[in-house]
Amino acid sequence: MTQPLLEVEDLHVEFRTRDGVAKVLNGVSYHVSAGETLAVLGESGSGKSVTAQTIMGILDMPPAFITKGTIKFRGEDLLTKSADERRDVRGEGIAMIFQDALSALNPVFTVGFQIEEQLRVRRGMSKADARKRAVELLDQVKIPNAKGRVSDYPHQFSGGMRQRAMIAMSLALDPELLIADEPTTALDVTVQAQIMDLLAEIQKERDMGMILITHDLGVVADVADRISVMYAGRIVEHADVYELFRAPGHPYTESLLESLPRLDQKGQELKTIKGLPPSLTNIPSGCPFHPRCPRAFDRCPTEVPAVHNLGMGRTSRCHIAEEVVARG
């Protein structure tokens, strides 16, 4: 097997604040290869963004502390690199786009300036060349009249166009891996689909690796190759998209799938996952999902489930993973 582009191993991150220590990541492991899209799924607060920020090296430290783990990019551990080396990786090796493009773009600079800045500062391009390239990039993300709009300010763009501009900016240095943190959550449903299509298309065209963070299972099915499901700072299930939808291997994934609206169940009430996400300052003992798990049994509150290998790279952190997956 060829080496993955990015390999996160047993990542632990905690936030030390006045209210105590929040153990936000408790052993996250996932990997992405070139040309592959990994969807990271999970409820709000499960640590999807923190994982991404740790990979990018844009975590606020303090209050965040990385207490354990490795992040290998092209085989080299990023966490042991110097600040300058890490900065070189950002944008060039790994780029990131954010949920709210309006606040993520600088309001006082034109969209063109913010794209050109990458090319000029990082690549030493001349002003004229950078402008030309910025227009090309805006064109690639299908912004109509790119030449005219390159000198517009972010607030002059519509929500969808702004996210497109953000994508164009992230592509400026031809990254090998793109992390998209809920890139469509802030948008209208129709625009959401367009942006997802664009991302999928660009990913294919450039043979990039992509990490797509979302809590929307519906988005995932079309775009992703594999899925990592996060719960309380751990990956609880990891599977091929098709496999996961066919037969979830973890009760939490099962609940997520059941909470998804389906055409054949029209009219029926949607099932939601009962209970609240766990408090990260006081994570439940044993399997952290046990207070909400419909299948919990006596071992669950006391024993931390090991990673169960379900074959074909599929894993689940549940005592009865085999049973769960066989049922589906």
Add this chain to the structure above:
Amino acid sequence: MGRYVLRRLLQLIPVFLGTTFLIYALVWAIPQDPFAGKCGQRPCDPSYIAEMSEKLNLNDPLLIQYFKYLGNLLTGDFGTTFNGVSVGEQIATSWPITLKMGIIALIIEALIGITAGVLTGLRKQGFLDNLVLVSTLFLISLPVFVTGFVLRLYLGPQGFDWIDTSVSSDPSIGELILPGFVLGSLSMAYVARLTRTSIVENRRADYVRTAIAKGQPTTRVVGVHLLRNSLIPVITFLGTDLGSLLGGAIVTEGVFNINGIGGLIFRGIQEKEGVMVTGIVTLLVLVYLLMSLLVDLLYAVLDPRIRYE
């Protein structure tokens, strides 16, 4: 934008007329006898009164007087004092001195204030932060004449004798640095605090995170992305502050014996020289108005989200 500027300029006219008329009225309509005490112990000679009244249009209704005065101003004629000294000439020698000192004060308060604000805003709760917090509190609570007096005393020949604190009648820029510092010290403290607050507010902003995620060097993240946004309120403050500095120069000028417009106004008021007072105050009003216009325009340049149609 062009139309906006034109509209704002037109708006200035009634404001200018209103304020200057008010000043004119305050100076000329309220004291009953403008000639009281003008001719030593004795009452003034009727022929002198007649001549001056004619010259100052005192026999006209107030509004007519005012417009005649304004008409003269427009031709550059500031009039004369009761003993025939040209007010225009007096202003011409004093005005540049005060203006120079005001600009020096503005530059000093901007440089030191912004630097201190940025440094402390970036690393909250360090030694530097406490130092700046305490020293700005000190500057804000001390009256300017105390700051000026103390600095003059300790830095000058009577104290440590580090610098020559005397200011000549036609002062050079070097001589005006210490007075400029004193004049700007209060605003400098405000600028430092305003910048600090603004930096603290913006440093966690999403666009700053984006700039870091782009792999931009820290100097650019701070110097371009963070600073450009954080300085918007600071620059607006600095813009409107020039007017206040010129108006407030009177105390500093007194402490350092500077021959500026502060002294002129002071003497003008003391000696009831209405022509002098109205002339200078009109100029100050003009500076205020122009600076506030400039600030409004600057605001649109600094923050593109603000657009005037």
